[in-house]
Each structure stands twice: as structure tokens, then as C-alpha cells.
Amino acid sequence: MFIKECECGSNHFIINEGISHSAELDCDGDLTVYANQANEIESIICRDCEKIYSEKDFNQINF
Numbered sequence: 001m002f003i004k005e006c007e008c009g010s011n012h013f014i015i016n017e018g019i020s021h022s023a024e025l026d027c028d029g030d031l032t033v034y035a036n037q038a039n040e041i042e043s044i045i046c047r048d049c050e051k052i053y054s055e056k057d058f059n060q061i062n063f
Helices: none
Strands: 013-025 031-046
Antiparallel strands (some): 013 031
């Protein structure tokens, strides 16, 4: 079952994401970051009461 609002009644949330990148280390020791490989939602937090949710708690997430 998907939520329609937080238990506190709020419908405002903060989404924390983790981003993975490819990187290459050259002979001088410089690490160069290339393309973004993946974005992943780590947590979804109610802005008002700070209750933590996950992606599976929502029917759909639109960016």
C-alpha cells in the first residue's frame, strides 16, 4: 500500500540521492571523474517530522 501523505499529515519530502561516477587515475596522481553512472534514491524524509521513507512507499516518483 502506498502512502498519500506522511503520518504527520505533511505532503512535503526531501529526497537524498547517491550518485556513482566513473573515474580514472593518471600517472601524476590526478583522479579525473567522467560520466555519471547511476543515481539511486537513498532515503525520502518528511520535511516536517523527519520520518524516513523509501521508494517502495510511493506509487510513483516523478523527477
